[in-house]
Structures are given as C-alpha cells and as structure tokens.
Amino acid sequence: MSTTNKGLEGVVMGQTMISQVAGDAGQLIYGGYHIEDLAGNATFEEVCHLLWYGELPDEADLDALRTRFVQGMSVDDRILDVIRSTAKSSHPMAALRTAVSALSATDPDAEDKSHDANDRKAVRLTAQTITLTAAIARIRGGGDPIAPRADLSLAANLLYMMRGEVPDDLAERIIDAALTLHAEHGMNASTFSARVAASTLADMHSAVTAAIGTLKGPLHGGANEQVMHMLLKIDRPEEAAQYVRDALGRGEKIMGFGHRVYRTLDPRAPILKTLAEELLGRGGETRWLETSSVIQTTMREEMDRRGKKIYPNVDFFSASVYYTLGVPIDLFTNVFACARMAGWTAHVIEQMKDNRLIRPKAEYVGPKDRTVTPIAQRVSGAGHG
Numbered sequence: 143m144s145t146t147n148k149g150l151e152g153v154v155m156g157q158t159m160i161s162q163v164a165g166d167a168g169q170l171i172y173g174g175y176h177i178e179d180l181a182g183n184a185t186f187e188e189v190c191h192l193l194w195y196g197e198l199p200d201e202a203d204l205d206a207l208r209t210r211f212v213q214g215m216s217v218d219d220r221i222l223d224v225i226r227s228t229a230k231s232s233h234p235m236a237a238l239r240t241a242v243s244a245l246s247a248t249d250p251d252a253e254d255k256s257h258d259a260n261d262r263k264a265v266r267l268t269a270q271t272i273t274l275t276a277a278i279a280r281i282r283g284g285g286d287p288i289a290p291r292a293d294l295s296l297a298a299n300l301l302y303m304m305r306g307e308v309p310d311d312l313a314e315r316i317i318d319a320a321l322t323l324h325a326e327h328g329m330n331a332s333t334f335s336a337r338v339a340a341s342t343l344a345d346m347h348s349a350v351t352a353a354i355g356t357l358k359g360p361l362h363g364g365a366n367e368q369v370m371h372m373l374l375k376i377d378r379p380e381e382a383a384q385y386v387r388d389a390l391g392r393g394e395k396i397m398g399f400g401h402r403v404y405r406t407l408d409p410r411a412p413i414l415k416t417l418a419e420e421l422l423g424r425g426g427e428t429r430w431l432e433t434s435s436v437i438q439t440t441m442r443e444e445m446d447r448r449g450k451k452i453y454p455n456v457d458f459f460s461a462s463v464y465y466t467l468g469v470p471i472d473l474f475t476n477v478f479a480c481a482r483m484a485g486w487t488a489h490v491i492e493q494m495k496d497n498r499l500i501r502p503k504a505e506y507v508g509p510k511d512r513t514v515t516p517i518a519q520r521v522s523g524a525g526h527g
C-alpha cells in the first residue's frame with residue numbers, strides 16, 4: 143500500500159556518492175570528507191573536483207581544473223545584454239535564472255548530453271555563475287561588469303568582479319569557505335529539482351535553471367536575505383529577545399532556524415559563526431553578532447518551552463558575513479547559487495549516469511464520480527481555488 147509523505151519527508155529517492163547529510167548526528171560529509179575538514183583545509187576549486195570526480199585533486203589535477211575555470215569564466219556579450227535588460231527590474235535571482243537559461247544559446251555543448259559534454263558544462267556553468275552574479279550586482283548598482291582575472295581564485299574573482307577591488311586574504315578565505323559550505327547538501331529542494339529535470343533527459347542548462355528557481359524561495363536559499371532584513375530591523379541587541387517573542391507570537395517563523403533534515407545544530411552554522419567572529423572582530427560591526435547571539439538564546443528558550451527542536455542553520459550566520467563583505471542583501475542567494483552550482487551539476491551528472499525518470503504519485507482527495515452539466519445550466523461556485 144502507498145503511503146503519503148507530505149513534502150516527501152523521509153523518502154529516499156535514490157543512492158548518491160556525492161554527499162551524506164547525517165541529520166541526527168549533525169554531520170555533512172562530501173565524498174567521505176567532513177565539512178569541517180574541507181572548509182578548513184581545501185579550497186572551493188578542490189571541493190568542486192571532489193564533487194565531480196569523487197577525489198580531491200593533486201596539484202596537477204588542480205592546475206588543470208583552474209585552467210578550465212579561467213577559460214570558462216568569461217561570458218558572451220549577448221548574455222551580459224540579457225542581464226542589462228533584466229537586472230534592474232527583477233530580483234537578482236530572477237536575473238540569474240534568466241541569464242543561466244540564456245547561457246545555453248552560447249554553449250557549444252548545450253544539447254550534448256554525453257558524460258564528457260556534461261563535465262565541460264559543469265565547469266563552465268560553475269565559473270559563469272560567479273561572473274553572472276557579479277555582473278548582476280554591478281549593473282544593479284549602475285556600473286559596468288568587470289572581466290574576471292586569470293590570476294585570482296573563484297572566490298577572489300567573485301568579490302573582485304562585484305566590488306571592483308581585489309579582496310584581502312581574510313575576505314577571500316571567508317568567501318572561499320562559504321562557497322565550500324554551500325556547495326552541496328544531499329537531496330535538498332533545488333538539487334531535487336535539478337535531478338527531476340535531468341531524469342527526463344532534459345539538458346544540463348534546463349536542470350540548473352529549474353534548480354535556481356527552486357533555490358530562490360525563502361524557505362530554501364532565500365532565507366539568508368530574510369535573516370539580514372531581520373537583523374537590520376532590530377535596532378539594538380537588547381531588543382532582539384522581544385522581537386523574536388513577538389514574531390513567534392504572530393505565528394511567524396524566524397528565518398535562519400530550523401531544518402528538514404538536521405534535528406540538531408546544522409554543522410555549517412558554527413563554522414560560519416567562527417568566520418563571522420573573525421571578520422567582525424577585525425573592526426566590523428559587532429552588533430550583528432550580539433543581536434544574533436540574543437536571537438539564538440531566545441529561540442532556544444522559546445523552542446524548549448514548546449518542546450520543539452529548532453536550531454540555527456547555515457543561513458543564520460552567512461547573512462552577516464556577506465553583508466560585512468559588501469555583498470548587496472538581495473544578492474545573498476545568488477552567492478549561494480554560485481556555490482551550489484557545483485553540487486547541482488554533480489547531481490545532474492550522477493543522475494544521467496544511471497537514470498530512471500523521477501515520477502512520484504499523488505493521493506487524490508478531490509470529488510469523485512461527477513458528470514458534466516451543460517455550461518448554460520451550471521451554477522457558478524467558488525471551486526477549490
């Protein structure tokens with residue numbers, strides 16, 4: 143007998159070698175490596191190699207991949223024109239979704255679904271998403287896109303193309319770690335979207351465009367943006383406890399808390415918290431950390447009182463980190479997309495290696511056995527919307 147799982151909670155849709163999300167233990171593991179180890183000891187480029195090829199690169203592998211990233215980063219003028227015509231009048235994630243979709247018009251492998259073509263597209267799409275995100279920020283700010291620099295890492299290029307200056311070592315290291323932490327996360331909603339599209343044997347650009355649209359939502363990638371709006375609304379850390387209680391009293395969720403899989407602390411949150419402390423400790427605005435700390439304490443008390451296990455997630459601390467690094471608030475989710483493009487493309491490749499159409503069922507609960515009345519005799523009703 144079929145069972146109905148609202149939100150597909152607990153459903154295992156297949157096997158993967160890309161990552162393991164151990165919700166009860168609060169562990170995130172990419173290809174056998176714990177996220178704490180990767181964030182401290184490998185660059186985002188190395189993590190991309192791990193996600194796509196199952197192994198961390200040696201120096202020669204990494205040099206070869208870096209060369210491919212550099213070659214892949216530039217974006218055709220036609221795509222920059224798409225951004226020019228959309229970026230100011232749409233949300234940056236909508237602009238990114240449109241631009242990534244348009245990239246297929248300039249990609250020599252667009253309709254080639256062979257493994258080699260998918261591998262080439264994964265590298266290009268990951269590099270290009272960084273270029274597009276920075277271009278969206280520039281154009282929205284009234285400037286012109288800045289071309290990537292071959293001598294910079296992907297993380298440094300993201301900040302350089304966005305802000306017009308090469309970041310210092312700490313800023314580069316922090317963005318690099320944030321990209322690693324967001325690169326992959328099991329069968330999350332956007333990755334599932336990508337795999338569903340790939341399972342129809344649609345092309346990689348279609349799959350990652352679906353994923354970007356899915357990431358945009360405030361219950362998924364859009365939460366980091368909402369966290370920053372919340373932090374900005376709270377004028378002083380002393381007001382944070384009341385803010386949280388009032389919001390919960392109105393039945394609202396506090397953004398940056400809760401997770402479908404982690405029933406304990408999201409392992410990415412403390413890593414980002416440490417990075418935030420390092421960044422803000424060098425003269426940044428400590429208000430965000432103080433306010434965040436009061437929100438965390440109040441949530442713990444309030445959730446304990448309600449008997450719920452709700453902990454901070456990755457977005458709770460990434461918000462103040464991105465804000466301090468000068469990333470515009472409405473571009474936070476785009477930075478998430480830059481990282482997750484590596485995971486999405488890895489999943490598309492894995493799906494296509496051993497494909498079966500993803501096609502769950504729904505339990506029908508609507509009216510039954512009705513017959514059509516001629517239209518002139520029908521009484522108008524509200525319907526079920």
Ligand SMILES: CC(C)(COP(=O)(O)OP(=O)(O)OC[C@H]1O[C@@H](n2cnc3c(N)ncnc32)[C@H](O)[C@@H]1OP(=O)(O)O)[C@@H](O)C(=O)NCCC(=O)NCCS
Binds near residue numbers: 360394395401456
């Ligand atoms: C992530 C999220 C969508 C997970 O959803 P889910 O697994 O469907 O969990 P539910 O929404 O069923 O939550 C279970 C209970 O905890 C409560 N809850 C969950 N997240 C909460 C939050 N952030 N603030 C307050 N209460 C929360 C729900 O209201 C629900 O209470 P109820 O049982 O009384 O109805 C959810 O926690 C959320 O909306 N968080 C805020 C958005 C966010 O930070 N997203 C980023 C995820 S990385």
